[in-house]
Amino acid sequence: MQKLAISDILLIIAISAAACTPAPSPIATANALFSHPFVAAGDLTGDGRNDIIFADSKGLNLLVNLGNGNFSEGKVVYDNSNSLFGQPTIAISEVTGDHLPDIIIGDKNGVLILKNLGGGNFKN
Numbered sequence: 001m002q003k004l005a006i007s008d009i010l011l012i013i014a015i016s017a018a019a020c021t022p023a024p025s026p027i028a029t030a031n032a033l034f035s036h037p038f039v040a041a042g043d044l045t046g047d048g049r050n051d052i053i054f055a056d057s058k059g060l061n062l063l064v065n066l067g068n069g070n071f072s073e074g075k076v077v078y079d080n081s082n083s084l085f086g087q088p089t090i091a092i093s094e095v096t097g098d099h100l101p102d103i104i105i106g107d108k109n110g111v112l113i114l115k116n117l118g119g120g121n122f123k124n
């Protein structure tokens with residue numbers, strides 16, 4: 001399998017205002033074709049811990065916060081890579097009225113909402 005480009009997602013745990021030394025290690029790799037992946041954080045699983053989502057050429061990936069700075073393997077929660085191609089932006093906010101934070105994507109076609117169904121599952 002040929003990789004076109006790889007960007008790293010970095011998780012920086014700030015213990016103080018001092019710079020991190022040495023540089024933090026990536027917690028996941030992304031298949032970003034032309035640039036860095038877009039990243040957002042919020043509690044998407046309802047356990048009180050902020051999870052991480054990032055968009056790359058494969059789609060939208062969820063890293064579930066396992067606690068103590070550990071995250072699950074990336075799970076693709078939206079796999080429309082054609083829609084995401086071209087640097088989508090992503091945000092997390094509750095916009096459907098069910099008190100579960102949803103994912104909002106801005107891509108080349110417009111803005112879409114991935115409704116949070118709970119348990120790390122989403123529906124367009």
Ligand SMILES: [Ca+2]
Nearest residue numbers: 043045047049
């Ligand atoms: Ca969570």
